[in-house]
Amino acid sequence: MADSVVRLKRPLAPLLAAFFLVPCMVCGVTPEQVQGRIDELAKRIKGSQSGNGAWNYPGRRSGFTALQLLALGHAGLTEEDQAVSRACKFLQRNFPNNDTYGVGLYAAAFEVINPKKYRAEIQKAAKWLIERQARNGTWDYQGENNGDNSVTQFALLGLKAALNAGVAVDQKVLDLSESHFRRTQLGDGGWGYSDQVAQMSPSMIPAGLTALHVAGVKERKSLELEKGPEFIGRYEMDPAVSKGIAAMSRSLGFSNAYLAYGIERVGIFYDRQFLGNVEWYPTGCAAIVRREVAVPKLGRGRGW
Numbered sequence: 001m002a003d004s005v006v007r008l009k010r011p012l013a014p015l016l017a018a019f020f021l022v023p024c025m026v027c028g029v030t031p032e033q034v035q036g037r038i039d040e041l042a043k044r045i046k047g048s049q050s051g052n053g054a055w056n057y058p059g060r061r062s063g064f065t066a067l068q069l070l071a072l073g074h075a076g077l078t079e080e081d082q083a084v085s086r087a088c089k090f091l092q093r094n095f096p097n098n099d100t101y102g103v104g105l106y107a108a109a110f111e112v113i114n115p116k117k118y119r120a121e122i123q124k125a126a127k128w129l130i131e132r133q134a135r136n137g138t139w140d141y142q143g144e145n146n147g148d149n150s151v152t153q154f155a156l157l158g159l160k161a162a163l164n165a166g167v168a169v170d171q172k173v174l175d176l177s178e179s180h181f182r183r184t185q186l187g188d189g190g191w192g193y194s195d196q197v198a199q200m201s202p203s204m205i206p207a208g209l210t211a212l213h214v215a216g217v218k219e220r221k222s223l224e225l226e227k228g229p230e231f232i233g234r235y236e237m238d239p240a241v242s243k244g245i246a247a248m249s250r251s252l253g254f255s256n257a258y259l260a261y262g263i264e265r266v267g268i269f270y271d272r273q274f275l276g277n278v279e280w281y282p283t284g285c286a287a288i289v290r291r292e293v294a295v296p297k298l299g300r301g302r303g304w
Contacts, residue, residue, distance in 0.1 A: 028282065029289045037289050042075045046083040053086030054094070062094045063102020066109040073112035088113060092121060095128075098142045100151050103128050104158030107165075115165035126162035129155050130173050136195070137180030148194040152177065153207035153262070156214045163214070171216075178215035181208040182240050189247030202251040206262025209244045213269040217241060241270070249276030254287045 045068050050056055057064035069087040079085045091109070096102030107125035110118035132143025139155040140147030156177060159169050185191060190200030191208040219241045245266070252275050254260040266272070267280050274280070287293050 028286045033289050034285070038075050042072060042077065045071060046081075049083050049086065053088075053090030055087075060096070060099055060102055062091060062096035063099045063105055065090060065094075066096065066102060066105035070105060070109040070112055073109060079113065084113065088118070095124065097128075100129070100132070100139045100141055100143055100147070101154045104154035104156075104161075107158035108161040111161035111165045119165055119167065122162050122165045123167045125158055126167050126169060129158055130170065133173055133176065135176075137176035137178070138194075146194075149181075149191055149204045149207040150193065152180075153210050156211050157265070160210075160214045174215040177211045178217065181211045184208075185240055185243065189243030189245075190251075191244075200247065200251075202248070202253070203256075203259045203262060205244055205248045205251070206259075206266045209241065209248070209266045210262070210269065212238070212241055212244070213266075219245070219270050245270070245272070245275065249278070252276060252278050252280065254284055254293055257293055260284055260287070260293055 045055075048055060049068070054061050054065045055068045065087055069084065069091065072081070072084055072087075077084050079088060088110075091106060096106055103125045107122045107129075110121045110125075115122065128143070129139070133139060133155070134146045136146050138147040138149070138152045140151055156174075159174070163169055180195070181191065184195045185208060186198065186200050188200055189205075190202070191204040192199050193201055193204055217238055217240070219238060248263070248266065252263065254263070263275070263280055264284060267275065272280070284293075
């Protein structure tokens with residue numbers, strides 16, 4: 001199961017760059033450097049696209065195409081760009097069946113490109129994910145058995161995209177995943193790759209925190225809203241979120257694209273400027289511009 005994370009690290013790098021670089025203009029690098037890196041990576045992605053609109057990857061062509069489309073969308077490209085338009089048309093014809101990673105990315109990509117136009121595609125992806133959730137609140141690669149936290153993270157990112165697009169997702173589905181991550185959180189605040197692994201993995205902390213966020217859990221809730229005006233200015237912290245963010249802060253690093261992408265999602269979801277004493281956004285931005293996070297050539301690796 002840990003192999004699923006290893007196989008996702010490298011292809012996620014262009015997507016990670018798009019997320020970090022677009023809004024980051026004060027991070028120890030110049031705006032020109034930032035835009036130059038965005039343009040460089042977008043050009044690299046577009047240059048490896050096949051004539052049919054896909055990006056080829058053994059066994060997961062549709063999911064891999066969705067990943068590249070998501071990166072281009074976050075880099076600011078729209079369907080006016082030929083590469084984006086071709087990718088959208090390819091994905092409309094080629095739903096990534098039997099690939100939970102791919103289905104989650106399919107929903108996320110279309111939500112970024114045009115959630116209104118592609119509502120039917122997003123809804124199809126959400127339905128697929130909902131129907132294949134395991135009884136313990138996780139997903140596996142093909143939606144057949146209990147899964148691991150890495151696959152589950154990307155299923156939930158797909159459902160988050162569906163919610164953003166106005167697609168209904170039964171709260172029971174999200175609550176089931178929330179229960180899984182609350183139940184399996186380790187004493188140090190982190191999570192392992194699955195409920196069978198008792199050792200914390202830094203890359204799985206974002207998975208747990210993402211699940212809690214998608215289920216509607218806040219880092220802190222206003223007691224004033226719950227109990228009345230006599231509690232004005234008083235908040236109650238969610239212990240699972242607080243412990244998870246503390247664990248992430250202790251192990252914070254941008255050692256690979258998969259982990260850095262997870263950190264970015266958590267920072268955005270929980271509206272955090274700092275994780276521990278690190279201002280994570282400019283730190284991640286500078287790491288990508290300075291090529292401290294490797295961005296490989298597309299289509300040359302094995303697996304995700």
